[in-house]
Amino acid sequence: MAASLKTTATRIEFENPFLLGSGPPGTNAKVIAKSFDLGWGGVVGKTISLDASKVVNTAPRYGKLKATDHPDTVVGFENIELISDRPYSVWLEEFKQLKKQYPKKVLVASVMEEYRKDAWQQIIREVQATGVDGFELNLSCPHGLPERKMGMAMGEDPSICEEVVGWVKEVAKIPVWAKMTPNVGDPKVPAKAAIKAGADGISTINTILSIIGVDLRTLKPMPTVEGYAVPGGYSGQAVRPIALRHVMEIARAIPGVPISGMGGIDTGFDAAQFILLGAHTVQVCTGAMLQGYEVITKLKEELLKVMVDHKFETLEEMRGKSLPFFSTHADLVERQRAAKAAKTGANRDAETWKGEIKKETDSLTGH
Numbered sequence: 001m002a003a004s005l006k007t008t009a010t011r012i013e014f015e016n017p018f019l020l021g022s023g024p025p026g027t028n029a030k031v032i033a034k035s036f037d038l039g040w041g042g043v044v045g046k047t048i049s050l051d052a053s054k055v056v057n058t059a060p061r062y063g064k065l066k067a068t069d070h071p072d073t074v075v076g077f078e079n080i081e082l083i084s085d086r087p088y089s090v091w092l093e094e095f096k097q098l099k100k101q102y103p104k105k106v107l108v109a110s111v112m113e114e115y116r117k118d119a120w121q122q123i124i125r126e127v128q129a130t131g132v133d134g135f136e137l138n139l140s141c142p143h144g145l146p147e148r149k150m151g152m153a154m155g156e157d158p159s160i161c162e163e164v165v166g167w168v169k170e171v172a173k174i175p176v177w178a179k180m181t182p183n184v185g186d187p188k189v190p191a192k193a194a195i196k197a198g199a200d201g202i203s204t205i206n207t208i209l210s211i212i213g214v215d216l217r218t219l220k221p222m223p224t225v226e227g228y229a230v231p232g233g234y235s236g237q238a239v240r241p242i243a244l245r246h247v248m249e250i251a252r253a254i255p256g257v258p259i260s261g262m263g264g265i266d267t268g269f270d271a272a273q274f275i276l277l278g279a280h281t282v283q284v285c286t287g288a289m290l291q292g293y294e295v296i297t298k299l300k301e302e303l304l305k306v307m308v309d310h311k312f313e314t315l316e317e318m319r320g321k322s323l324p325f326f327s328t329h330a331d332l333v334e335r336q337r338a339a340k341a342a343k344t345g346a347n348r349d350a351e352t353w354k355g356e357i358k359k360e361t362d363s364l365t366g367h
């Protein structure tokens with residue numbers, strides 16, 4: 001049997017595990033339709049709310065971190081973009097149309113509301129009636145919205161997280177994913193609260209609070225809007241190690257929980273690592289913004305290559321395969337001792353650090 005990218009998570013069937021993450025890539029029906037045509041396994045729409053008139057964006061609102069030695073390479077991306085400023089009624093119509101046109105494609109609606117039960121239940125009921133396949137609750141946007149007690153203001157507080165997911169689950173008939181913030185010390189705590197309240201799955205990570213830099217000509221922090229700035233959300237390949245750690249922590253703490261993993265996925269090889277750490281599906285936002293929607297073809301080929309190389313026929317066989325290899329630092333030390341490495345004295349500081357720090361750092365780097 002050939003390797004297959006098909007998978008099922010939270011009762012939803014995906015032709016492949018790649019979804020476009022909430023953000024500019026899924027910002028209206030036209031681009032969502034284009035993504036379906038190009039072969040994305042699903043799309044999470046840009047986050048919507050009941051009253052788009054309260055959403056006012058700035059320009060500029062993005063900043064790029066370039067590699068020091070390769071100024072053409074973007075390693076990190078910051079944004080201070082808010083949720084969708086397009087009218088709610090237009091979104092409802094577009095969801096309906098998209099599901100009529102693409103009944104078999106997976107469309108997940110990302111929603112966010114103020115801290116009011118009636119508002120959350122209204123948006124869930126009305127969006128659900130359009131026929132979307134699932135919800136992603138944005139409990140994690142780190143900038144702008146927390147000033148209105150929305151987004152990350154909810155996701156960083158486990159008791160609010162539990163309460164809001166509970167409100168949603170009272171009326172949702174379709175699967176609900178809670179999208180978590182990485183801007184917390186222990187990501188397991190709010191994720192467990194969301195699952196306790198009935199969330200069907202966890203999406204992680206949203207962006208990381210950041211300052212992309214200070215302009216040394218003007219001495220102003222960036223992105224600069226009329227001379228001022230706010231910390232924004234960091235994404236792109238630089239955040240991948242942090243995202244992998246969050247997925248791992250949650251997968252180990254809540255075994256079998258369906259996770260939609262994201263943060264810095266640019267290639268199918270990146271996606272494979274999320275799946276090996278327990279993700280059921282993966283999402284790509286910045287990677288699609290920087291490489292274009294067509295990147296989906298390459299993403300699928302690369303993930304399939306990993307599966308074929310390791311003789312995995314299904315994603316289920318591959319999922320979580322790297323999780324058992326996490327341990328404690330004390331255990332690593334014990335294993336090395338048992339392997340007699342310590343016997344040579346090679347791991348002692350006095351033997352290691354003799355002044356050629358670059359070479360010595362390399363010798364302690366595992367890849």
Ligand SMILES: Cc1cc2nc3c(=O)[nH]c(=O)nc-3n(C[C@H](O)[C@H](O)[C@H](O)COP(=O)(O)O)c2cc1C
Pocket residue numbers: 021022023024046047077079081082083084110138141179205206207234235236237239262263264265283284285286287
């Ligand atoms: C410009 C931009 C806008 C975003 N807007 C949203 C949003 O509306 N809702 C949301 O849940 N996440 C939003 N995100 C976060 C992404 O969905 C994703 O969680 C994060 O960027 C990490 O993945 P990535 O590195 O693939 O972008 C946005 C990200 C970017 C870069």
